[in-house]
Amino acid sequence: MSGQTRTHSMRQQTGVLAGSEFFLDVLLLGAVFFLVRAALLEELFPFGPAVIIAVGARRRLLWPAVVVAAVSAWLAGLPQVYSRLLIFLFLGLACTLYPSLNQRGPLTRATLAPVAITLVRGLGLTLWQPSFYGWVQVIFEALLAWGLSLGLLETATARRQEERLLGGGLFLLGLLLGLQGWQVSGLSIQGIISRYILLLAALAGGAGTGAAAGAAVGFLPSLSALITPSLAGLMAFTGLVAGSLKNLGKPGVISGFLLAHLVLANYFLGSDGVQAALRESGLAVLFLVATPPLLVYYFREFLAVPVAAQQAPADTSPRDNLKVALKSLAQNLKFHGFNESPLETVRQVARAACRGCPAGKVCWELEGEQMLNTLQELLHRGSQGPLTLAALPEWLASRCNRGRELLAALTTRAGKGQPQPLEDGLTNWLASIFDNLAVMVENRGIKKENSAGSGTGQPALKISVGMAATPRHRAEVTGDAFVAATLEPGRQLLILGDGMGAGREAADASGTALELLQDLLAAGFSPELALRTVNMVLLLRTTRENFTTIDLAMVNCHNGQTEFYKLGACPSFIQGKDGVKILRSHSLPVGILEDLQVEALKEELQEGDLLVMVSDGVLEAHRDLNEKEKWVSKALQRAGDARPQEIADRLLKQARALAGGNPPDDMTVVVARVEKAASA
Incomplete structure (x- = not known):
């Protein structure tokens, strides 16, 4: 269909x-x-x-x-x-x-x-x-x-x-x-169109453009016949007066045009030509009134001075060039439904909206790159709905007197794009990838510049980890996967994944997802983007359903701040001085929907705290729904100062016992204890 x-x-x-x-x-x-x-x-x-x-x-x-x-x-x-x-x-x-x-x-x-x-x-x-x-x-x-x-x-x-x-x-x-010599009811078609062009130029370009257009069209009769170009002065002055009232819109331009015409027409044209000239002017005025605003806008763009492209300095490094290229790829992917590049669209909007603005020198000569990036981002947001003044960043809103016109033009141009809905998820993901890569390149450069003589200090905490797992009844391998890794000094990563189904197929799905996730995080991807990337890869790998739950914890060993990302995962448990705290989330696993909802849960772990992550087979071992989480909490309260591996083995043993020795699903228990670092 x-x-x-x-x-x-x-x-x-x-x-x-x-x-x-x-x-x-x-x-x-x-x-x-x-x-x-x-x-x-x-x-x-x-x-x-x-x-x-x-x-x-x-x-x-x-x-x-x-x-x-x-x-x-x-x-x-x-x-x-x-x-x-x-x-x-x-x-x-x-x-x-x-x-x-x-x-x-x-x-x-x-x-x-x-x-x-x-x-x-x-x-x-x-x-x-x-x-x-x-x-x-x-x-x-x-x-x-x-x-x-x-x-x-x-x-x-x-x-x-x-x-x-x-x-x-x-x-x-x-x-x-x-059109010379063509007439309708005694009126010159050339005269009517000439006056209409003058009015349109005055409305779109102001006094200077109106005067130039008036002089040009007034000089026309002398080009086709050997006559004195007396009309050029009248039309130039008329265009000047009409254009000077441009800020009043069509009523102002029309009033200035008619006033100047009435004052000078009799002097230049004589009494015989005044009536015909005024009738031609009246028809030109009616045509201007009927002119749609869109045509005026396009004519203004045609006349406007182009916004100069920001030239990269000659001594830019390859890292800077790579950053610019990645940002350009991201911007163009965001506008995959547009017929022209977002940069060209922004320049056309700026030519029309910023022309003649007193702040234009500051915006486009001193802060040109920032302006282009800001307007491209606004253009992207405009494709999702009308823009309001609240969308302008504070630094721009504080000095921009044409904010409404600028946002209206961006919304109009954004509305012309026709993105393909089936491609939105993929293109937005790719745009996020390139954006993140550009930030990573920039951050790596900053870190490299600041690395000399500026140490980060040794972590105050360390993480000891224990893990116990068993496959479901009559299965050879478990479909769960676990990763514990140090991303960089002071950042500890713990990930528990549960693939769909059981056996080798589930193990392959969860193992692939966790390995890719670890590589992306180690490369510098943010957890949100890394999870979205894994989600998209799983969607693209196969046409059939193939999802994996993800339970991710990233611990900052300098201060104990920990971020938890739970996508379809079971609750996690934190055993601290105040008892056991349970962390829950209702997000879907990766590999089901393109629009993945990623939400971080933040907790502060202290020395001596226990963090326990389990797969669903562990909780479902208890047949009483009300006891699925309580039995784990009670077991942690009895853990004492035992090593993480001992606690993991005990929990797994108890889960197997609750299941009658025949686990209905894969079981994995991960226990991590926060300890004081040896060097602290």
């Missing part, structure tokens, strides 16, 4: 992608139609060859683009229309017969435009109307087409903001020039 659902979901996604791709192709061909008509100084038409080369990079759009360009040139009645049709045909044939051109760099592909123009128009000029001015015009148009082709091709792969702005500006310029 899940396979059918997943297949259906994939088909839906494929259909959506196909529909989006078709819509984009239609838009590109529509752009070709208008760009072919774009004229500079009424005589030069360099946009047509440039856009065919740029759009033709998608092979399926090459000949549709050639056909659309030819239809557009014919309908517009462009000068030398036949030579322009031959230019389009030449470009189509060149890209078709030499497909390797698409694998070349943008510079090589862009050179096709001036070559086609020079050959076709130059040949026609030589045969029918040879003139010096004609050759100057051909060469100038060829150079413009070469520059436009290069700019449009570079835009598709541009990473620098200047390249993106240049390419996007050239594309938009050609579209607006191609």
Whole structure:
């Protein structure tokens, strides 16, 4: 059933992608139609060859683009229309017969435009109307087409903001020039779109961006015809006033735009042009009101200054490089459902939210690495639910005036990721592994630097251990396993495991789990992560059920502080001066669920205390449910100062007797006594 659902979901996604791709192709061909008509100084038409080369990079759009360009040139009645049709045909044939051109760099592909123009128009000029001015015009148009082709091709792969702005500006310029002369009810479509672009730029970028956009669109009419660019001053001032009220949102930008337009329109345009200009401005205002906030957000991102990546110092050590690489692996695994890296997502959010912030210099130049790490962590949390101001760390919340906007942008971007639920457990576990490895590398470096002349001191306590075990009735080996090891001076590890079932299969499961757990803890893994790792390994080893109970105690021999982790294990017993204390936990064994709940129980052991760990066969030996734990407590109260091994043998002997000499399950008893260290 899940396979059918997943297949259906994939088909839906494929259909959506196909529909989006078709819509984009239609838009590109529509752009070709208008760009072919774009004229500079009424005589030069360099946009047509440039856009065919740029759009033709998608092979399926090459000949549709050639056909659309030819239809557009014919309908517009462009000068030398036949030579322009031959230019389009030449470009189509060149890209078709030499497909390797698409694998070349943008510079090589862009050179096709001036070559086609020079050959076709130059040949026609030589045969029918040879003139010096004609050759100057051909060469100038060829150079413009070469520059436009290069700019449009570079835009598709541009990473620098200047390249993106240049390419996007050239594309938009050609579209607006191609709309020259198009009208609806006496209103210029070019004028309406130009004013809308001005408003959008002012709202997204502020006064400077609004003024620049106003000057650009105001200068447009003088590019296509030999007229004085009087409109450029009006539009630049209008964009400046509108952008200065950006903080008031759309109402502020619209108010500033209309106010400046009313003041200067009569002076620049005269009484005849004021009414049409105001009607065009009114329609542009309506379009801005209907513009969704998401479009404004993306336009703001497009205009924003990129957040510089933090460069690693040239003298970084291999240990530091390894730490950075491990952290990067962990971050990318946390965002396995995202289409782009978390680092790039964070940079895009920061460009939009932090642009112009007075604290930006401190955040991104002095604390750039810390900011990137913090925002990536917030992005990960945002994929699990909306972020609130409480999610900001105190050091950032104390100086950030745009916390709400930053968190809202992170939540929005995080919501676009579609993690696969079946992979969450595995990827989160791997991310934790890499995070922990990075911390271990860093800690090892710190310890190595501080090791000279800074001893840690000798432990004040030591642990003496005794263990007794017996297999179930008629079994050759016990399925229980036990490990006692010193991880490092002053840390004593005790682990008791009970594999599912009995015999060699259970012994293999418990032995493997405990051996892996010991190796991970010795390597420096935290107990929580080590237990989660063992849990995941058991889940991945086999498709059938194969679990193991874990009873782990880690004793700090400097101060007696002990952490207990009990996953499906029986209660443990601590015999101290105040009597017997029983430690219980209700966690499941490892190897059952991906989402393993790990909770530490903390106790302080003192000199003379006894710690007893048993497998379930020992407690279940007593048939009375109410006496399963009491008989062990009573036996410990009679233990006195006997050695741990003697106590373990007594408890096991008593358990066998309670079971009638035929244990129904494997029995293991571990007894550890806390003693004063010889050197203390």
